Amino acid sequence: xxxxxxxxxxxxxxxxxNYPGTYWRALDRDMAYPTAxxxxxxxxxxxxxxxxxxxGGSGLPLSAAAAILEEMQAxxxxxxxxxxxMYTMGTVLRHGSDAQKQRYLPQIASGALRLQAFGVTEPTxxxxxxxxxxxxVRDGDDLVINGQKLWTSRAAHSDxxxxxxxxxxxxxxxxxxxxxxVVLVDMRDAVNNGLTVRxxxxxxxxxxxxxxxxxxxxxxxxxIGEEGKGFRYILxxxxxxxxxxxxxxxxxxxxxIEKSVTYAKDRHVxxxxxxxxxxxxxxxxxxxxxxxxxxxxxxxxxxxxxxxGNPGAEANMAKMLAADASFEAANACIQTHGGFGxxxxxxxxxxxxxxxxxxxxxxxxxxxxxYLSEHVLGLPRSY
Ligand SMILES: Cc1cc2nc3c(=O)[nH]c(=O)nc-3n(C[C@H](O)[C@H](O)[C@H](O)COP(=O)(O)OP(=O)(O)OC[C@H]3O[C@@H](n4cnc5c(N)ncnc54)[C@H](O)[C@@H]3O)c2cc1C
Numbered sequence: 001x002x003x004x005x006x007x008x009x010x011x012x013x014x015x016x017x018n019y020p021g022t023y024w025r026a027l028d029r030d031m032a033y034p035t036a037x038x039x040x041x042x043x044x045x046x047x048x049x050x051x052x053x054x055x056g057g058s059g060l061p062l063s064a065a066a067a068i069l070e071e072m073q074a075x076x077x078x079x080x081x082x083x084x085x086m087y088t089m090g091t092v093l094r095h096g097s098d099a100q101k102q103r104y105l106p107q108i109a110s111g112a113l114r115l116q117a118f119g120v121t122e123p124t125x126x127x128x129x130x131x132x133x134x135x136x137v138r139d140g141d142d143l144v145i146n147g148q149k150l151w152t153s154r155a156a157h158s159d160x161x162x163x164x165x166x167x168x169x170x171x172x173x174x175x176x177x178x179x180x181x182v183v184l185v186d187m188r189d190a191v192n193n194g195l196t197v198r199x200x201x202x203x204x205x206x207x208x209x210x211x212x213x214x215x216x217x218x219x220x221x222x223x224i225g226e227e228g229k230g231f232r233y234i235l236x237x238x239x240x241x242x243x244x245x246x247x248x249x250x251x252x253x254x255x256x257i258e259k260s261v262t263y264a265k266d267r268h269v270x271x272x273x274x275x276x277x278x279x280x281x282x283x284x285x286x287x288x289x290x291x292x293x294x295x296x297x298x299x300x301x302x303x304x305x306x307x308x309g310n311p312g313a314e315a316n317m318a319k320m321l322a323a324d325a326s327f328e329a330a331n332a333c334i335q336t337h338g339g340f341g342x343x344x345x346x347x348x349x350x351x352x353x354x355x356x357x358x359x360x361x362x363x364x365x366x367x368x369x370x371y372l373s374e375h376v377l378g379l380p381r382s383y
Contacts, residue, residue, distance in 0.1 A: 001292070001295075004063065005063070005067040008064060008067055008068060008071075009067055009071045012046065012067075012071040012072060012075070013071060015040060015044065015046075016071070016072060016075035017075070018040070019036075019037045019077055020076070021076060021345075021347040023037070024078065024205075024347070024350065025344055025345070025347065025350065027205055028204075028344075028350055031205050033156075033157050033207050034078070034081045035157075037077065037081065038081055038082045038157075042082075042085070042111035043111065045058060046068055047082055047086050047111070048085075048086075048108065048109040049064055049068065050062065050065050050086055050087060051089060051093070051105055051108065051109045052093070055101065055102075056105070056109035057109040061306050062240055062243060062244070062302055062305055063306060065086050065247075066243060066244055066246075066298065066302060067247070069083055069244055069247050070247040070248060070250050070254075071251060072251065073248045073250075073251025073254075073255060074251040074254040074258075075255070076347060076351070078354055079251075080153075080206055080354070080357075081154070081157075081207060082116060083244060083248065084115075084116040084118055084154060085108070085114060086244070087240050087244060088115050088118050088162055089105060089108050090237045090240055091162055091182060091233050091234070091236075091237050092104055092105065092115075092162075092184070092224060093105065094233070094237075095224050095233045096225070100224065104160070113159050114158045114159045114160070115158065115159070115160040115161075115184075116153075116154045116157070116158045117152055117154050117155040117158035117160070117161035117162070117187070118152070119134075119149040119152045119155075119161050119163040119164065119185075119211060120149070120164045120234060121149065121150050121152075122134060122147070122148060122149055122150055123148060123210075127363075127367055129164070129177065129231065129234075130170075130175070130176025130177040130180075130231070132147075132164065132165070132166060132180070133148075133166070134148065134149065134166065134213060135147055135166050135167070136163075136166070136167050136181060136218070138167075138220060139217075141220055141221070142217045142218065142219060142220060143167075143183060143217070143218050143219075143220050143222070143223070144217055145163070145185070145194070145213040145215075145216040145217075146213050146214065146216075147165065147213050148210065148211065148212050148213070149211040149213075150200075151208050151210075151361070152197075152209050152210070152211045153206060153207060153208040153209070154207050154208075155187065155211055156197050156209055157207055158187065159186065159187060159188050160184055160185065160186055160187065161184075161185045161187055162182060162183075162224075163183045164181070164182055164234055165181060165183060165230075166180055167180070167181040167227050168227075168228055178228060178231070179228050180228070181227050181228055181229070181230040182223070182224040182225065182230040182233050182234065183218055183222050183223055183224065184218075184222045184224060185216070185218055185222070186218070186222070190216055190218070193216070194213060194214050195213060195214075195216050196211070196212040196214070197210075197211050198210050203353050203356070204353040204354045204357060205354075206354075238315070238362075238363075239305060239310065239311060239312060239315040241362055242301075242318065242362070242363065243298060243301045243302060243305060243318055243319070245319055245323075245358060245362060246297075246298045246301070246318040246319045246321075246322035246323070247322070248358075249294070249319075249322035249323045249325065249326035249355065249358050250291060250294060250298060250322050250326070252329070252330070252351060252354070252355040253291035253294070253322070253325045253326040254291065255351060256326070256329035256330050256348075256351065256355075257284060257287055257288050257291065257329050259333055259346075259348060260287075260329075260332055260336040261275070261284060263336055263340075264280050264284065264336050280336055283332035283335060284329075284332050286328070286332075287328045287329040290321075290324070290328055291322075291326075291329060293321065293325075294318065294321035294324070294325040295322070297314060297317050297318040297321050297322070298322060300314050300318070301314035301315045301317075301318040312375065313371070313375065316371050317368070317372070319358075319363065319368065320368045320369070322358075323358035323359055324359075324365075327355055327356060327358075330348075330351065330352040330355050333348050333351075334348055334352055370383065
């Protein structure tokens, strides 16, 4: 497999070697956050590579961030604990005022401020973002926020949250995605002051939460960009997010395939390596072929993105194909390991649970297929 950013990948692999399976297993049992891992990545500057040099980051292109995240996953680590610190700031960078950029980006780059909570999904609206109910109402120099978000990941490990809330009531004849605004919430002041964060236990260790806003006051100066245009700003960051998550899935697929091959060579049953049986080889070989094909789509999405395009179709396809490839590889890996695939000590079942998420979040497969049907194939909108 072609290795772009070889030096960078080697450095990530070296860092990840400090966080072996035993580290992740212990956290998984307690649903604990990988603080040491995230701190080391932050101190080494790996989470600020997308921030321009003028604001203290290293100003690398998206493909560098993709290589970093892919490599973390390929080494058996879980970038889900911190990937949002890399790209959530993109909304501030692209749509924030100069004052906001000067105030926040250098501190995010240094790690002094964590911006890795992103509050869009709500319990009743689900994928239908325009139906969200959280409101931000102006009162003097403040916005008063009321409502609830669900699945706000890493909120308990972030200083800031990028929040999407309704600033103009939904009236008949107005598009439901108009009148939404993006607000930067400083959670350090807000917790127990109108903001409550409650962890949700999930099938994998993901530090996700539900968040309640009860008359939370936030300075109106924290509005990002123009009031009422928030949905567009959130959409503009989605290509990058999808491409990066796709790269993580490629990394997961590589981990499962390597683990499967090693085990299939070592495990002897009926007096020979199980990997000698085509019934064991073929699912792994197929997973490999699908991982490589998905990786080409990730690279194509990156190429178009870095050329300044708006590769909505390619970013969505990359995310869907890579998530499918990682889950197929995960399934082949469990099967190859037989009963041991279910034992915690092999890490396979943990990674299997972790990679399953990407069929659903940050966007579910059905919604990607709907996007392609409508926007690429010109079929009627189905919802
Ligand atoms: C662990 C985890 C972490 C997350 N982190 C965040 C986060 O940090 N911030 C955030 O804002 N959100 C986050 N999410 C939310 C995530 O983006 C949503 O769960 C996801 O987009 C699906 O939305 P939903 O759960 O509301 O499902 P729903 O919208 O209720 O959909 C349920 C099912 O129905 C299908 N469906 C719905 N409508 C259609 C349709 N029109 N056509 C065909 N099928 C349809 C969907 O594909 C899905 O399979 C997270 C979710 C999880 C589980």
